[in-house]
Amino acid sequence: MAEAPSYVSVAVDVAVARTDRPFDYAVPTELRGRVAPGQRVLVPLGGRRVEGIVLRGLDEPSVDPEKVRPILRAIDEEPLLTQELLDLAPWLAEQCGSTLVQVLRAMLPGGVKNRTEGPREREVLWPAAGDAPPAALGRAPAQARAYRVLAENPGRWTRLELARAAAVAPAVVAALLRRGLALAVPEGAAPGGAAGGAAEAAAARGGEGRARAAAASSAAPAAVRPGAPARPAVPEPTPDQAAALAAILPAVAAGRHEIFLLHGVTGSGKTEVYLRAIEACLAAGREAVVLVPEIALTPQTVARFRERFGDDVAVLHSGLTLGERRRQWRRIMRGEVRVAVGARSAVFAPFRRPGLFIVDEEHETTYKQDEAPRYHARQVAVERARRLGVPVVLGSATPSLESYVAALNGRGRLLPLPRRVEGRPLPHVEVIDMRREREAGNRSLFSEPLAEAIRGALARGEQVLLFLNRRGFAPVVLCRDCGRTVECPSCSVTLTYHRQTGLLHCHYCDHRAQPPAVCPHCASPNVKYYGIGTQRVEELAREHFPGARVLRMDVDTTGTRGAHERIYRAFQAGEADILVGTQMVAKGWDVAGVTVVGVVHADTGLHLPDFRAAERTFQLITQVAGRAGRGERPGRVFVQTYAPDHYAIRAAARQDCLAFWEAEVPIRRAGPWPPFCELVRIVVSGPEGAGVDERARALGVVLRRSAVRVLGPAPAPIERLRGRVRWHLVLTGDERLRLLRAVREALDVVRLEDPLAAHVDPDPVSML
Ligand code: ADP
Numbered sequence: 070m071a072e073a074p075s076y077v078s079v080a081v082d083v084a085v086a087r088t089d090r091p092f093d094y095a096v097p098t099e100l101r102g103r104v105a106p107g108q109r110v111l112v113p114l115g116g117r118r119v120e121g122i123v124l125r126g127l128d129e130p131s132v133d134p135e136k137v138r139p140i141l142r143a144i145d146e147e148p149l150l151t152q153e154l155l156d157l158a159p160w161l162a163e164q165c166g167s168t169l170v171q172v173l174r175a176m177l178p179g180g181v182k183n184r185t186e187g188p189r190e191r192e193v194l195w196p197a198a199g200d201a202p203p204a205a206l207g208r209a210p211a212q213a214r215a216y217r218v219l220a221e222n223p224g225r226w227t228r229l230e231l232a233r234a235a236a237v238a239p240a241v242v243a244a245l246l247r248r249g250l251a252l253a254v255p256e257g258a259a260p261g262g263a264a265g266g267a268a269e270a271a272a273a274r275g276g277e278g279r280a281r282a283a284a285a286s287s288a289a290p291a292a293v294r295p296g297a298p299a300r301p302a303v304p305e306p307t308p309d310q311a312a313a314l315a316a317i318l319p320a321v322a323a324g325r326h327e328i329f330l331l332h333g334v335t336g337s338g339k340t341e342v343y344l345r346a347i348e349a350c351l352a353a354g355r356e357a358v359v360l361v362p363e364i365a366l367t368p369q370t371v372a373r374f375r376e377r378f379g380d381d382v383a384v385l386h387s388g389l390t391l392g393e394r395r396r397q398w399r400r401i402m403r404g405e406v407r408v409a410v411g412a413r414s415a416v417f418a419p420f421r422r423p424g425l426f427i428v429d430e431e432h433e434t435t436y437k438q439d440e441a442p443r444y445h446a447r448q449v450a451v452e453r454a455r456r457l458g459v460p461v462v463l464g465s466a467t468p469s470l471e472s473y474v475a476a477l478n479g480r481g482r483l484l485p486l487p488r489r490v491e492g493r494p495l496p497h498v499e500v501i502d503m504r505r506e507r508e509a510g511n512r513s514l515f516s517e518p519l520a521e522a523i524r525g526a527l528a529r530g531e532q533v534l535l536f537l538n539r540r541g542f543a544p545v546v547l548c549r550d551c552g553r554t555v556e557c558p559s560c561s562v563t564l565t566y567h568r569q570t571g572l573l574h575c576h577y578c579d580h581r582a583q584p585p586a587v588c589p590h591c592a593s594p595n596v597k598y599y600g601i602g603t604q605r606v607e608e609l610a611r612e613h614f615p616g617a618r619v620l621r622m623d624v625d626t627t628g629t630r631g632a633h634e635r636i637y638r639a640f641q642a643g644e645a646d647i648l649v650g651t652q653m654v655a656k657g658w659d660v661a662g663v664t665v666v667g668v669v670h671a672d673t674g675l676h677l678p679d680f681r682a683a684e685r686t687f688q689l690i691t692q693v694a695g696r697a698g699r700g701e702r703p704g705r706v707f708v709q710t711y712a713p714d715h716y717a718i719r720a721a722a723r724q725d726c727l728a729f730w731e732a733e734v735p736i737r738r739a740g741p742w743p744p745f746c747e748l749v750r751i752v753v754s755g756p757e758g759a760g761v762d763e764r765a766r767a768l769g770v771v772l773r774r775s776a777v778r779v780l781g782p783a784p785a786p787i788e789r790l791r792g793r794v795r796w797h798l799v800l801t802g803d804e805r806l807r808l809l810r811a812v813r814e815a816l817d818v819v820r821l822e823d824p825l826a827a828h829v830d831p832d833p834v835s836m837l
C-alpha cells in the first residue's frame with residue numbers, strides 16, 4: 070500500500086451551492102493512515118467547524134501549503150463509501166441538479182434525513198466555533214448564553230435539552246444551528262479525537278459502542294453460519310422462468326452489462342427469477358443489491374430472500390435505528406453479507422464487487438427521492454450497473470412507460486412472464502359502470518354484482534379485499550347553501566373528516582380542526598359530509614355485510630411500528646373476512662384466501678393534472694386486481710367506475726400492458742411528455758404577499774430566452790401548501806443537463822432569497 074497521504078481533498082457540508090467545491094486539508098501526523106476516501110471528518114472552514122467527506126488523498130495540495138489547515142478529527146473509524154460510489158457522486162449531483170455534498174450525504178447510511186426512513190436517533194449538539202462564543206453573538210445574548218453552556222458540555226445535549234439547560238427558547242438553539250455555530254451529530258457517532266477533555270470523554274463513550282458493535286458483528290456470522298437451517302425446496306423453473314433465466318444468467322456469470330426488463334404478470338414467479346439470478350451472482354464471487362419499494366409493504370418478498378440466503382442477507386428496513394443501519398452498512402462494506410435488500414437508499418449499498426442489481430416493482434414512485442438530491446433509485450441502479458459492467462434486472466407486472474420504451478429502443482431487453490405459475494388463471498375482471506347502477510336506483514357504495522360476489526365469498530369462508538385510494542371518512546365538507554367547502558387554512562385542499570378523532574384533518578400538513586357546526590363562509594347550518602374514504606368504506610361494509618369481520622389498513626391504522634405487519638398477518642391467518650385498504654394493500658401481497666377484490670372507485674386519480682395520471686391508474690388497478698386468486702381458488706375482480714370507457718380502465722380490466730402502452734404512447738409522443746422528452750419542474754414558493762407570482766413570471770421570462778420549451782408559470786395544482794403560496798414552471802427538452810443548466814442560469818438572474826424558494830425537480834413523479 071502506498072504511503073498515507075499528507076493532504077486530502079474534502080467535500081465540506083455547507084448548504085450553499087456557491088461553496089460546492091472540494092477544499093484541501095492537511096492530515097495531522099496523529100491521523101496519518103487513519104483517514105481514507107469515503108470517511109467523514111471534522112474540518113475548519115472560515116471561523117467554523119463543519120463536517121466533510123474525504124474524496125481522495127493528495128501528495129501535495131492544489132494551493133499554498135502554508136494556507137492549508139489541518140483536519141480536526143475523524144468522525145468515523147472507517148470509510149462509509151467506496152471509491153466506486155465516490156466516483157458516481159459527481160455524475161448524480163449533475164443529474165439531480167444538486168450539490169456534490171447533498172449527494173454524498175444521501176449515499177451515507179441514514180440518507181438525507183431520517184424522516185422517511187425510520188426513527189430518528191438521538192442527536193446531540195457540538196459547538197462549531199471554539200470554546201468562547203464568536204464575537205458576532207455579542208448582539209444576541211441568548212444565543213451567546215446557549216453557546217457558552219454548549220461549549221462547556223459538548224456532545225451532551227439534544228436541542229431541547231440545551232434550550233432547557235441554558236434557559237432559552239428552542240428557537241435560540243435553532244438559530245445557533247442555522248448559523249452553523251452548533252452541529253447536530255447522531256449520538257455515538259460523536260466526533261472522536263483530541264479536542265479537549267469533554268470531547269475525549271465522548272469519544273470514549275463512542276469507542277465503547279463501536280467495540281461492542283464490532284464484536285457483535287464479527288461473532289454473529291461465525292456462530293450462526295454452521296447451524297444455518299436447511300434451505301427450503303427450490304421449485305423447478307417454469308418454461309417462462311427458464312427462458313428469462315437463459316438470458317440473465319450468462320450476463321451475470323460473465324459480468325456483462327445488460328438491462329433486463331422482466332415483465333411478469335402478478336404471480337408469474339418474478340421473485341423466483343431474482344433468487345436464481347442472485348445465486349448465480351454469488352457463485353461468480355460477487356454481491357447483489359435488491360431494491361424493493363418499501364420493506365414494510367413487502368414482508369413476504371423479504372422473507373423469501375432470508376429463507377434462501379440466510380445470514381448472507383442484510384435487510385435495510387425502516388425499523389432500523391441509525392446505529393443499526395450503520396452496522397448493516399459496515400457488514401456490507403466488509404463483505405460479511407453478500408446480498409443487500411432495501412428500499413430506495415439501499416441502491417447505494419457499498420459492496421466492493423457488486424455483480425447484480427435488481428429493482429423489483431420498478432414502476433413504483435417511492436424510488437424517487439422527494440427532497441434534494443431528487444434522484445431516482447432505478448436510474449442510479451442502472452448507472453452503477455453500467456459503470457461496473459454488470460447486469461441489472463428491472464421487474465414489474467406493470468412496467469413504467471420509461472422502461473418499456475427504453476427496451477423497445479434497444480436500451481434493455483424485454484423478458485415476458487405472461488402466465489401465472491402452476492397454470493393458475495389470471496383473475497376475471499368486471500368493469501362496473503356506476504352510472505348504470507345509479508340509474509337502476511342503487512345508491513349504495515357497492516354495486517349489485519360486487520355485493521353479490523362478496524356475499525358469496527363470505528358464505529364460502531373466502532376473503533375479500535376492498536381498495537380505495539383515499540383515507541379518512543368523508544373527504545369533503547360542503548355547505549349546501551353557498552356551495553363552498555371547508556379548506557385547510559395553510560393548504561388549498563379540502564379537509565377530510567376522520568371518525569376516529571372526530572376532527573377534520575389536512576392530509577398534506579396534518580392540521581386538525583373541529584368540524585364546524587355552521588358554514589364558515591355563510592353561517593348556514595346546512596353543512597354536509599360528502600365523498601368516501603376508507604373509514605367510511607369500513608363502516609359501510611360492516612352495515613352491508615352483518616357478521617363479517619372487517620379490518621382496515623391505511624396510514625391511519627399503520628402509524629405505529631409493526632402495525633402493518635400485524636394487520637397483514639391477521640388477515641393472512643383468516644382473522645378477518647374483509648380488508649379495506651389504500652394502495653398499501655396493492656403491493657406484493659400474497660393472501661391465498663382472497664377470491665374477491667373490489668376497486669371501490671377506480672377514477673380517484675384519473676383526472677389529476679399530471680401526465681402520468683392514466684399510467685398510475687392503470688398500474689394501480691392492475692396491481693390490485695393481481696391480489697385476487699393467488700391460491701387454489703380463482704379470483705374475481707370488480708372495478709367500479711364512472712369512466713368505464715377510459716383506455717386506462719379498459720386495459721387494466723384485461724391486465725393488458727401492451728394495450729395500455731399502445732394507447733398511451735401516441736399521447737406522450739404528441740406532448741411531448743416523458744419518456745419522449747426530458748422534463749424539469751420548478752416550484753417557486755413563499756409566504757403570502759412575498760411576490761411568488763411575480764418572481765415566477767420573471768423566471769419564465771428569463772427561461773424563455775434560453776430557448777427551452779417552458780410551460781407556465783401557473784399556480785401549482787396545490788396552490789398553497791403549509792402556508793406557502795406555490796407557482797410552478799415546467800421545462801421540457803431533449804437533454805436533461807441542458808434544461809438544468811438553463812434553470813441554474815435563470816436562478817442566477819432571478820435571485821430567490823429567503824423567504825422565497827425554488828425547488829428544482831428533474832423527472833418529477835408528482836406534478837401537484
Ligand atoms: P411474482 O413475484 O411474479 O408475483 P412470485 O415469485 O411471488 O411471483 O411467485 C408466486 C408464487 O408461485 C409464489 O408462492 C412462489 O413460491 C411460487 N412459484 C414461483 N415459481 C414457481 C415455480 N417455478 N414452481 C412452482 N411454484 C413457483
Ligand code: ZN
Nearest residue numbers: 548551588591
Ligand atoms: Zn355556506
Ligand code: ZN
Nearest residue numbers: 557560575578
Ligand atoms: Zn394543510
